[in-house]
Amino acid sequence: MADFDFDHRKAVRHLRTADPALAEVMARVGPFAMALKSSCSLFTALAEAIVYQQLSTKAAATIYGRVEALFPCSSNGFTPQDVLRAPPDTLRAAGLSAAKVLALQDLARRVQDDELPLLEEARTMDDAALIDRLIEVRGIGRWSAQMFLMFRLGRPDILPLEDYSLRRAYAIAFRKRALPSPRTLERHGEKWRPYRTVACWYLWQTLDLPPV
Structure with missing residues (x-):
């Protein structure tokens, strides 16, 4: 613990x-x-949340692995820049729906433009304030934000x-x-x-x- x-x-x-x-x-x-669940960045945690939505754990893990395989040079997982450079059809071919491609692109843009906090900053933010920031991302609703706070940050309440x-x-x-x-x-x-x-x-x- x-x-x-x-x-x-x-x-x-x-x-x-x-x-x-x-x-x-x-x-x-x-x-x-x-x-x-450990997180190396807020981007990777939210990207995984987007991919896993409405899928079984096994199916989501397979698709997430395919997306990661598109970027073999990214040693710590794919980056916002990777997502923004990738053609949408390439992301779709990995198994992502059109809606999830748009959500990942929106997340990547917001992270690249510093519209979202870094993971360490997120750890210091008030629950409500952090949720409000996260749900601005396309595809991240209140439930997904709450799961992030519970299972990534370990928030108690x-x-x-x-x-x-x-x-x-x-x-x-x-x-x-x-x-x-x-x-x-x-x-x-x-x-x-x-x-x-x-x-x-x-x-x-x-x-x-x-x-x-």
Whole structure:
């Protein structure tokens, strides 16, 4: 857990005390074991997010590998300049949809024009301010920005209200007949502050547990 800037043990204790119903879920799941994905730059992290959208992990990894293979001289992954120099048809031939090509090009232009923060600067920005900057990029919506903050930066207090898997996990964990509305999830999530990311991770894990 060294990658996190917060004490995950303190977060677990807080959640168990603040929400006894969630504490039962946490006991079933076991120790907190959320892993962060490493990032060499904000560009590569967001480019990967764009490629992976609406695809299975296996299919997305294959396409991302094909895009990387277009630029064999880029030792640390392809760059904004690589994307902007590449003909759109070449990117499409790697398996990218037309919409994803446009999104990658927009991301590359914004990074090249210094419209987005560097990764180290992003690490120091307020959650809301950073999300607002990221969603200016074509193809990066609020959900994608929130996933970046959670799984790339390890921010402790993110609650993706529109996440279908989270809403489904909530309904299963708390034995609800219907999926919660975003507003219901938001209200319940007030108990979990300032560690809503940790609560989300525990809820997501319940989707892989046998029914009780």
